Amino acid sequence: MKRITPTLLLSLLMALCMTPTAWAQKEAANDGDDVAKHLQWRGKSKPIRVDDLLVQRRNDLLVVQATVSNTAGGDHTLYWRIRWLDKSGMQVGTGDTWRPLLILGRQTQLLRGTAPMPSASDFVIELHLEGAKP
């Protein structure tokens, strides 16, 4: 019988301590790395899918637009907000408000946000599907 090494045991313990949200982030990374690195799903994302992201600078402010699709027939409420970051990864501003968005069955909607100040150079879109499981 193989002995359990200390490293393996520690890894198991760390995995046990991980929160459900941390697991959800890993699932979202399957959507396509360029889009997924800017997304942070709280819980399961299905049947909502983020198809693409557009990023521009307007009047020296970062403007982000994401296309989201409801791949199912039923209506869903999506809560979303954008966390703006500067070039060192520090949060810019005090944080946006969670925005509710009703997406009808088979509908595509746009999420659009503008950074609160010019120092924002990166962003993470936080998403939460109403009733989603971890």
Next chain:
Amino acid sequence: MKTPTFITSAFIALCCALLGACSTPLSSPTVGGGGTVRYGDAKATETVTNEFGSTDLQLIAEKMTRSLLESQVTANRPFVTLSAVRNKTSEYIDTKNIMNSIQTALLRSGRVRFTRSIDEMQPGVDELQRQNQSGLYKKSSAAKTGNMQGARYSLEGEITSIVKQNSSVKDVFYKFTLKLYDVEEGTVEWQEEEEIRKTSKR
């Protein structure tokens, strides 16, 4: 051999401690017995009733601020002053609060400067008079009169609502409109709207 046994025992003790840390809840740094009061996320979506609420205020302020910052009007850090927001809804809404949130966000951006609004003028005049007319202050350090900056633009707004209800559903539609006027020329240089629909079952 004694050494490996000691290492194994120490490792098992460490694992037990880690497991204990994961499973035992820690006491919170709070005062209060019942646990009926909780602090929540101030940015969370509030759906207690369909009257005007904190989320509506925040959504309006964010939309107006970001839209104004995107426009070229703010390119040269203009001086702006706040004017009234007319409340044409059937509810009491503290419209000054909406304008304060907009002002805070605009100032934080560093793209706009504000002068005292009409509401805020009297305390400023009082302080100038105290420094210049009371005879208590050194002339060299007293704030001089006649040096206030005049605002190039003025922000004026309006909030309206349409309420419809039947025996089972109540629908409230809010529309907030904000305009930036050029004070000298009287022209509207920027305008934005935010529409919010809230529906509840009765």
